[in-house]
Amino acid sequence: MTKTKLTRRSVMQTGAVAGAGLALPTILTAGSHAGFANAPTGSTVTLGFNVPQSGPYADEGNDELKAYKLAVEHLNGEGDGGMLQTFSSKALDGTGILGKKVEYVTGDTQTNADAARASARSMIEKDGAIMITGGSSSGVAVAVQSLCQDAGIIFMAGLTHSNDTTGKDKKANGFRHFFNSYMTGAALAPILADRYGADRKAYHLTADYNWGYTTEEAVRNSTEALGWETVAAVKTPLSQTDFSSYVAPVLNSGADVLILNHYGGNMVNSLTSAVEFGLRAAQANGKNFEIVVPLYSRLMAKGAGKNVAGIFGTTGWHWSLENTAGSRYTGTNAFVKSFGEKYGYPPSQAAHTCYCQALLYADAVQRGGSFNPCSVVEALEGFEFDGMGNGPTLYRAEDHQCIKDVLVVRGKENPANDFDLLELVDITPAEAVTFDPAIFGGNLGSCNPGA
Amino acid sequence: MGTLYAILGGFMDQIILQILNGLDKGSAYALIALGLTLIFGTLGVVNFAHGALFMLGAFCAITFNRILTISHVVVDETQKDFLGNPLKVDIPYIYDWFGESTGQALINWSVPLAILFAIPVMIIIGVVMERGLIKHFYKRPHADQILVTFGLAIVLQEIVKYYFGANQIPNPAPEAFTGSFDFGAAVGLKAGSIIYPYWRIVYFSFAMLLIGSVFAFLQFTTFGMVVRAGMADRETVELLGINIDKRFTIMFGVAAAVAGLAGVMYTPINSPNYHMGMDFLVISFVVVVVGGMGSLPGAVAAGLLLGILESFASMRQVIEALPGINQVVIYLAAIVILLTRPRGLMGRKGVMEE
Numbered sequence: 001m002t003k004t005k006l007t008r009r010s011v012m013q014t015g016a017v018a019g020a021g022l023a024l025p026t027i028l029t030a031g032s033h034a035g036f037a038n039a040p041t042g043s044t045v046t047l048g049f050n051v052p053q054s055g056p057y058a059d060e061g062n063d064e065l066k067a068y069k070l071a072v073e074h075l076n077g078e079g080d081g082g083m084l085q086t087f088s089s090k091a092l093d094g095t096g097i098l099g100k101k102v103e104y105v106t107g108d109t110q111t112n113a114d115a116a117r118a119s120a121r122s123m124i125e126k127d128g129a130i131m132i133t134g135g136s137s138s139g140v141a142v143a144v145q146s147l148c149q150d151a152g153i154i155f156m157a158g159l160t161h162s163n164d165t166t167g168k169d170k171k172a173n174g175f176r177h178f179f180n181s182y183m184t185g186a187a188l189a190p191i192l193a194d195r196y197g198a199d200r201k202a203y204h205l206t207a208d209y210n211w212g213y214t215t216e217e218a219v220r221n222s223t224e225a226l227g228w229e230t231v232a233a234v235k236t237p238l239s240q241t242d243f244s245s246y247v248a249p250v251l252n253s254g255a256d257v258l259i260l261n262h263y264g265g266n267m268v269n270s271l272t273s274a275v276e277f278g279l280r281a282a283q284a285n286g287k288n289f290e291i292v293v294p295l296y297s298r299l300m301a302k303g304a305g306k307n308v309a310g311i312f313g314t315t316g317w318h319w320s321l322e323n324t325a326g327s328r329y330t331g332t333n334a335f336v337k338s339f340g341e342k343y344g345y346p347p348s349q350a351a352h353t354c355y356c357q358a359l360l361y362a363d364a365v366q367r368g369g370s371f372n373p374c375s376v377v378e379a380l381e382g383f384e385f386d387g388m389g390n391g392p393t394l395y396r397a398e399d400h401q402c403i404k405d406v407l408v409v410r411g412k413e414n415p416a417n418d419f420d421l422l423e424l425v426d427i428t429p430a431e432a433v434t435f436d437p438a439i440f441g442g443n444l445g446s447c448n449p450g451a
Numbered sequence: 452m453g454t455l456y457a458i459l460g461g462f463m464d465q466i467i468l469q470i471l472n473g474l475d476k477g478s479a480y481a482l483i484a485l486g487l488t489l490i491f492g493t494l495g496v497v498n499f500a501h502g503a504l505f506m507l508g509a510f511c512a513i514t515f516n517r518i519l520t521i522s523h524v525v526v527d528e529t530q531k532d533f534l535g536n537p538l539k540v541d542i543p544y545i546y547d548w549f550g551e552s553t554g555q556a557l558i559n560w561s562v563p564l565a566i567l568f569a570i571p572v573m574i575i576i577g578v579v580m581e582r583g584l585i586k587h588f589y590k591r592p593h594a595d596q597i598l599v600t601f602g603l604a605i606v607l608q609e610i611v612k613y614y615f616g617a618n619q620i621p622n623p624a625p626e627a628f629t630g631s632f633d634f635g636a637a638v639g640l641k642a643g644s645i646i647y648p649y650w651r652i653v654y655f656s657f658a659m660l661l662i663g664s665v666f667a668f669l670q671f672t673t674f675g676m677v678v679r680a681g682m683a684d685r686e687t688v689e690l691l692g693i694n695i696d697k698r699f700t701i702m703f704g705v706a707a708a709v710a711g712l713a714g715v716m717y718t719p720i721n722s723p724n725y726h727m728g729m730d731f732l733v734i735s736f737v738v739v740v741v742g743g744m745g746s747l748p749g750a751v752a753a754g755l756l757l758g759i760l761e762s763f764a765s766m767r768q769v770i771e772a773l774p775g776i777n778q779v780v781i782y783l784a785a786i787v788i789l790l791t792r793p794r795g796l797m798g799r800k801g802v803m804e805e
Binding site for chain 1: 464465468469472473475476533534612616617618619620621623629630631643644646647648650651720721722724726727730761762765766767770777778
């Protein structure tokens with residue numbers, strides 16, 4: 001036995017020594033900085049943009065990414081500054097964040113919670129991203145938010161509308177600028193009762209997942225409170241493409257309003273079927289039959305083409321807002337101008353909420369004077385701002401939800417082009433959609449700086 | 452008695468409605484399954500890219516519409532765009548060539564016209580696919596064929612997504628076919644009780660016509676006779692000095708065209724996106740297996756049957772009685788049918804049983 005002795009014990013010992021050696025630099029750096037994860041040490045800081053670049057919401061993701069790139073330009077003092085010109089907080093000065101130039105990495109959520117967590121993890125661990133933002137699904141938002149909480153990274157949610165994101169699944173490190181299902185219900189119901197009367201019978205078709213449930217519940221509760229009756233609520237599989245068998249029985253069910261708690265492809269397909277089956281032209285209970293889509297997205301309205309005409313819904317923001325509703329919504333035109341000139345078309349609500357989130361994060365770091373997540377949380381909690389296109393807005397401390405006006409819109413009868421699909425019907429002021437943060441349960445916990 | 456009749460009458464409407472619903476969905480399943488069975492019966496290949504062919508057909512319709520609306524830009528100083536600059540208006544060249552009204556009519560009828568465009572395109576795609584890739588896998592196990600065709604389907608999807616984006620693209624039916632038909636009044640029930648969209652009637656009729664033509668082609672032409680002989684006993688036909696490979700390649704092209712046309716006509720029903728093929732693929736395989744591997748009438752019958760079953764299962768009363776049934780009914784039916792008739796509805800002995 002003169003060969004090299006390679007025993008289990010020697011392998012373990014060598015492994016342990018090598019491991020300790022490799023870990024040493026990390027331990028040293030961790031000790032040397034301010035005590036939070038991914039603290040930027042050089043002259044740059046890296047943000048992680050986690051958006052759907054493939055899968056069914058790739059077009060939203062593409063819009064989100066364009067908005068983030070624009071935000072990075074503006075933070076670094078390039079371009080025309082966009083909403084930095086109108087933002088009420090003047091902490092940011094176009095020299096990056098705390099003097100560090102902003103760089104970014106991107107990940108692909110694929111609108112799949114596992115893929116989104118993996119890409120967020122990779123951006124945090126490999127690229128040293130100090131903040132993760134983006135996404136176009138509540139399932140993804142909740143999953144990534146909890147990962148960021150555990151990793152000690154700030155999560156600025158993108159397009160997510162379920163109550164859960166800042167409700168039962170809220171986390172101290174997570175923030176949402178977009179509105180939620182509850183606010184949709186509260187904003188929409190009074191308008192519906194006003195336009196269609198208080199004596200209506202509603203039939204709900206609901207996407208069979210988390211967001212569908214909270215939206216159905218919100219719209220049901222708010223419309224029933226105003227005197228509507230719910231005839232039936234049918235869950236439809238998320239993978240459904242032809243909704244004809246769900247839509248066809250509606251006309252003879254005694255209902256006179258169809259509420260489609262659907263988003264994305266589901267919404268396009270169910271709405272197309274409903275219009276195809278003549279519901280828009282039909283009469284029921286002596287009234288005109290009506291269709292309602294609680295959450296509108298312009299990008300998706302495009303897929304439904306002419307079928308959106310005359311149909312009510314809510315939206316977080318619209319590019320024509322400042323022109324139609326006045327200077328309360330200042331910031332809108334500044335953003336539309338920089339986005340439109342760079343990319344050739346007006347931004348979507350997904351682009352808007354993501355752009356705002358990037359700026360709000362940067363501003364909170366600047367005001368708090370540190371990239372430490374706990375400092376960011378402190379700066380954002382209870383932060384009141386204006387000039388970002390939604391009017392005066394509050395980042396509520398209790399649930400990290402932005403409280404702002406909600407837009408009730410209607411599909412245009414004769415759209416002039418692909419972008420001009422929605423018209424503003426009414427704006428429900430923030431006070432009318434404010435809710436008690438306790439009703440959804442959940443617990444923020446405390447901020448986690450990681451490291 | 453009167454009330455019972457009323458209840459039954461009310462229920463009858465719904466049943467007829469769901470049968471109609473099932474027929475158009477079922478005819479899409481049947482068309483795809485027919486193509487699958489044709490390919491399986493002739494070439495012995497399990498083609499997982501068949502759903503992608505359906506999707507490509509739909510995008511032929513979109514492409515045709517885009518070709519018709521290729522435009523040049525005219526700056527209209529009287530209108531403003533969203534940034535306040537003079538509006539750039541797109542005028543399709545077709546208006547310049549044929550006049551505005553003819554041009555509009557052509558664009559309006561783009562879906563039916565796209566059939567003429569899709570047939571040659573889909574046959575070429577089918578033949579290229581068979582000669583270029585699938586023929587190399589004839590002697591390989593079915594598992595290899597499934598993997599390569601499934602991979603091909605994903606590649607085709609990604610190519611389409613690259614050029615057309617991920618969101619759905621609307622492609623409406625001609626205006627003459629928008630709106631719906633009062634089927635209830637026509638058959639003597641209460642007016643408005645059974646409303647059925649015109650375009651779905653067109654789709655169902657078109658599907659029946661297409662299925663009829665494929666059967667007639669196989670049954671009444673010499674070419675079809677040789678193909679059928681080849682399906683039954685390939686070696687003997689080859690021994691007779693007939694180049695059966697060439698005919699099978701053509702049949703692959705025909706199967707691709709059938710799936711493609713199913714896709715073209717489907718675009719007004721559901722705005723297509725890159726993923727629509729996959730949505731249909733799994734169900735189409737269930738249809739083929741339920742109908743009986745290699746049986747063309749079986750594929751059609753099973754397609755319609757499962758379409759109708761799926762419609763029934765999505766009735767509110769049914770979901771309330773059996774929650775979740777709408778998600779599994781097709782697979783449940785497949786299990787029951789395969790347990791009682793292991794070769795499927797019209798399966799023959801000896802197919803895929805070597």
